[in-house]
Amino acid sequence: MATTVSRSTQSRGAKGPSTRKIVVTILQYALLIFLALIFLLPFYLIVRNGLAAETDITSPNWTFFPKALHFENIQELFSDPEVPFLDGVTNSAIIGVLQTLGQIFISAIAGYGLARIPYRYSNQVFYSVLLTLMIPFVVIFVPVYVIVSYLGWVSTLQGLVVPGIFSGFTTFLFRQFFLSFPHELEEAGRVDGLGYWGIFWRIVVPNSYGIFAALGVITFISSWNAFLWPLVIGQDPSAWTVQVVLSNFLNAQVLNLHELFIGTAIAILPLLIIFFFLQRYIVEGYKQSGLKG
Amino acid sequence: MESLSTTSPAETLTASQEQKESIQRIRQRSFRTTLVFWSFVGPLVLGLIVFFFIPIVWSIVLSFATARATITPSSFVGLQNYREMLGDPDFTKALATFTIFALLIVPTTFLCALGLALLVNSIKVAQGFFRSVFFLPTACSYVLASIVWKMSIFNGTFYGLANTFRHIIGLDAIAWISSPTPPYYWVVLVTVRLWLQLGIYMIIFIAGLQEIPRELYEAASIDGARRGWQTFRYITVPLLRNSSLAVLLLNVIAAFQAFDEFFNIMTGGNQILARPPLVYIYNVALSNQDYGHGSAGAMILTLIIIIFTLLQGRFLGFGKAD
Numbered sequence: 001m002a003t004t005v006s007r008s009t010q011s012r013g014a015k016g017p018s019t020r021k022i023v024v025t026i027l028q029y030a031l032l033i034f035l036a037l038i039f040l041l042p043f044y045l046i047v048r049n050g051l052a053a054e055t056d057i058t059s060p061n062w063t064f065f066p067k068a069l070h071f072e073n074i075q076e077l078f079s080d081p082e083v084p085f086l087d088g089v090t091n092s093a094i095i096g097v098l099q100t101l102g103q104i105f106i107s108a109i110a111g112y113g114l115a116r117i118p119y120r121y122s123n124q125v126f127y128s129v130l131l132t133l134m135i136p137f138v139v140i141f142v143p144v145y146v147i148v149s150y151l152g153w154v155s156t157l158q159g160l161v162v163p164g165i166f167s168g169f170t171t172f173l174f175r176q177f178f179l180s181f182p183h184e185l186e187e188a189g190r191v192d193g194l195g196y197w198g199i200f201w202r203i204v205v206p207n208s209y210g211i212f213a214a215l216g217v218i219t220f221i222s223s224w225n226a227f228l229w230p231l232v233i234g235q236d237p238s239a240w241t242v243q244v245v246l247s248n249f250l251n252a253q254v255l256n257l258h259e260l261f262i263g264t265a266i267a268i269l270p271l272l273i274i275f276f277f278l279q280r281y282i283v284e285g286y287k288q289s290g291l292k293g
Numbered sequence: 294m295e296s297l298s299t300t301s302p303a304e305t306l307t308a309s310q311e312q313k314e315s316i317q318r319i320r321q322r323s324f325r326t327t328l329v330f331w332s333f334v335g336p337l338v339l340g341l342i343v344f345f346f347i348p349i350v351w352s353i354v355l356s357f358a359t360a361r362a363t364i365t366p367s368s369f370v371g372l373q374n375y376r377e378m379l380g381d382p383d384f385t386k387a388l389a390t391f392t393i394f395a396l397l398i399v400p401t402t403f404l405c406a407l408g409l410a411l412l413v414n415s416i417k418v419a420q421g422f423f424r425s426v427f428f429l430p431t432a433c434s435y436v437l438a439s440i441v442w443k444m445s446i447f448n449g450t451f452y453g454l455a456n457t458f459r460h461i462i463g464l465d466a467i468a469w470i471s472s473p474t475p476p477y478y479w480v481v482l483v484t485v486r487l488w489l490q491l492g493i494y495m496i497i498f499i500a501g502l503q504e505i506p507r508e509l510y511e512a513a514s515i516d517g518a519r520r521g522w523q524t525f526r527y528i529t530v531p532l533l534r535n536s537s538l539a540v541l542l543l544n545v546i547a548a549f550q551a552f553d554e555f556f557n558i559m560t561g562g563n564q565i566l567a568r569p570p571l572v573y574i575y576n577v578a579l580s581n582q583d584y585g586h587g588s589a590g591a592m593i594l595t596l597i598i599i600i601f602t603l604l605q606g607r608f609l610g611f612g613k614a615d
Binding site: 025028029031032035036039040042043045046049057058059060062106107109110112113114117118119120122125128129132133134135136138139140141142143144145146147149150162163165166168171195196197200221224225226227228231232243246247250251255257260261264267268271272274275279282283286287 | 329431441
């Protein structure tokens with residue numbers, strides 16, 4: 001009895017994939033390809049509209065491919081006196097780099113201090129940092145704006161950068177990472193006569209590239225894509241980031257769709273390049289942090 | 294050798310001196326530890342005091358005061374700002390808008406992200422490729438996506454993509470954004486957020502799926518469970534509990550912070566149709582320069598979001614992981 005059962009399962013297993021399984025697989029791939037095309041469509045629309053003539057975009061007979069590609073749209077956008085696009089890109093790049101370096105540096109050292117230095121009130125300090133995780137930055141934008149305008153930082157670079165470099169969340173993630181850093185490596189440094197700073201720079205940092213890359217990359221992305229804070233602080237057009245420039249352009253009276261879309265394409269390009277090369281770290285960063293505000 | 298147990302008076306003296314010195318050394322060392330601790334943690338704490346704790350305290354003060362076009366309180370009015378905010382139909386409408394938005398976006402995001410994760414996780418070839426494609430939109434900002442949604446896909450004119458498609462199948466064009474009834478603008482607002490954030494939640498679900506031990510499915514099939522619904526219902530769902538809670542709560546908190554797409558898509562006369570709390574507070578505090586009411590509104594939002602975050606902490610054990 002037992003042998004017949006096992007023989008029958010064996011023969012079923014040896015028959016190879018059933019037709020039902022093949023059909024399911026084909027359907028799965030068909031669905032995935034369909035969904036992938038839908039997910040990629042907005043990117044295509046940005047490029048299509050950005051390189052089309054205005055009449056192609058607003059034509060009643062919508063065509064998938066524009067009649068001709070107009071690369072001169074790029075030049076037109078950069079030389080449009082109504083749209084401070086180059087300033088916006090420059091501001092975003094400066095803010096993104098400074099905010100990322102600042103936030104990663106301050107969070108990493110604070111995370112290490114909280115994880116490793118046996119200070120008597122270390123736990124109390126850690127709890128006060130955790131307290132800040134409960135309230136997302138954008139929810140208290142009015143209070144922070146009040147302080148920043150008291151400091152006279154409205155429409156300045158420091159007003160755009162500095163409030164964003166103190167992150168309880170990034171600090172928390174660094175602390176959790178450093179808690180599991182191998183003690184033996186640090187002990188070896190201590191034997192060599194290194195202090196906490198020496199151990200941090202010479203031993204911990206060189207062995208933690210992964211977390212620095214992951215958190216650095218998602219900090220840069222969220223800084224480049226930020227909108228509410230730059231909108232609130234950048235009241236003078238010279239302090240607009242690329243997101244604020246495009247938002248103003250979107251809601252301007254006179255609309256110039258091909259310029260708007262080529263601007264959108266240029267604004268997303270740096271991030272697509274980052275995604276192409278650093279996707280591994282981005283996925284890791286999002287997995288660590290869930291969703292970074 | 295025997296002096297180990299019996300100590301001469303002179304030895305006692307040196308011993309107590311040594312003890313004193315060692316206490317001093319310990320004190321010195323703990324002072325140095327304090328110093329080095331603050332050299333690591335000080336910058337962050339200072340920044341959080343200036344850009345988190347002081348703003349909140351100042352804002353609590355302002356919320357009990359009249360502060361129009363000034364950031365220093367002119368006269369204290371007690372709870373009046375709070376009463377006026379909660380009695381303001383626009384503010385309560387903003388809270389209602391958030392509730393509707395959350396009821397629309399949270400279940401759709403949850404189901405679509407879970408579906409995508411299951412689909413991507415079930416194939417063998419090109420899994421990484423499809424994951425990348427669905428993850429790619431997270432590179433895009435809400436502003437840029439709003440431009441595409443408002444000006445291209447859901448453009449209310451005949452040249453919008455959705456209307457072109459409707460025209461092909463013989464239907465009339467729809468004013469997607471400005472039509473108050475039926476509220477088509479929710480289609481625009483929900484799909485733009487779905488496109489932008491499904492990738493992240495899909496990643497969280499895939500990570501959860503990959504943690505489920507394969508042996509469980511094998512054991513179930515030996516026990517006679519049919520692949521598909523039964524294994525999904527009795528293995529996948531219970532073991533995805535943590536990922537599911539993470540996705541749900543992160544989603545609610547993210548919906549609560551919605552500003553960018555509402556601000557950009559609904560500007561131009563349609564803002565009144567769907568104005569979430571943050572957009573309303575932006576209008577009160579920055580367009581009208583009324584920091585007293587703006588602060589009161591911010592404090593009400595802060596309280597609501599603290600409740601959600603505490604729920605999240607309760608379910609996920611956030612911050613207790615040491």
